[in-house]
Amino acid sequence: MNLSKFAYAYSRHGLIGFFNVMLGKIGIRYRLKTPLDKIIFYLGRNIEKLSKNRILDGIYKDTHLEINRSWNSYDVASKFLGLYEKEVQEEIFNIQKSKKTKKKNLINLGAGEGYHLIGALKKKLFNYGVAYEMDNNAKNILNKNLIKNNLQNKVIIFDKVEGNFLEKSFPKTLKLRDCFFLIDIEGDEFKLLNRHNLNKLNKSVLIIELHDFYFSPNKFLNSLKKIYKVKVISTENRNLSKFKILENFPDVEKWLLVNEGRPKKMEWIICIPK
DSSP states (O other), rough: OHHHHHHHHHHHHHHHHHHHHHHHHOOOOOOOOOOHHHHHHHHHHHHHHTTBBBBOSSSTTTTTTHHHHHTOOHHHHHHTTTTTTTTHHHHHHHTTTTTTTOOOOEEEETTTTTTTHHHHHHHTOEEEEEOOOOOOHHHHHHHHHHHHTTTTTTEESSOOOOOTTHHHHHOTTTTGHHHHHHEEOTTTTHHHHHHHOOOOOOOTTTEEEEOOOSSSSHHHHHHHHEEEEEEEOOOOOOOOOOOOOTTTTHHHHHHTTTOOOOOSOOOEEEEOOO
């Protein structure tokens, strides 16, 4: 047993941190809430109430949104402020505004409650969407969000994406060369985007959230570079000065609002066909 993890958790969060490591060691997913967790969750509820369940700013502004808290409660405020994965939003927008790279359909692997999928369709960046999502609660919320935004006839929803999804479940009416794939599948991108599937997707645009916590991405990146023009982007700064609703928030709370609950600085791979 690695005692350094217990010592580190105790130094950060006291006994709560110690017991949370213990719960993980015995295979229990539940975690006790630290004082910091409680503040972040409180701020999320506060911003959700102030926003009236609409995204307040950014490319997806005015999109109606309900959050899937069963997956992550740390990013609630960031989503309603329109700052969640801002770098990804901007890449989608810029790619779709260029005649050379624009695609007709957004295929979201790991769609969650539909933050990017619904936001992009709401702003007419795509004609149609396809969602793959394995979590039943997330799918239920996704359906509600589609109805609230009058997009229920624009999206097809499937369960978990499998390695042979292009042959088994992908809609035959859609041409892969007309599709933009947004991929966030918690590390399974390394398995899914094998040589067979990449060859089929060689005319599609891809944005891949990179989960390289346990694997080196170098081999994966090299395989992508054979087919695509590749660049890697990462989380950048956030500007909170433009939000009038935050004027009376203390500075420490303002910066907690943009927390997304990440274990480290996130990176995304942008793939444009050569």
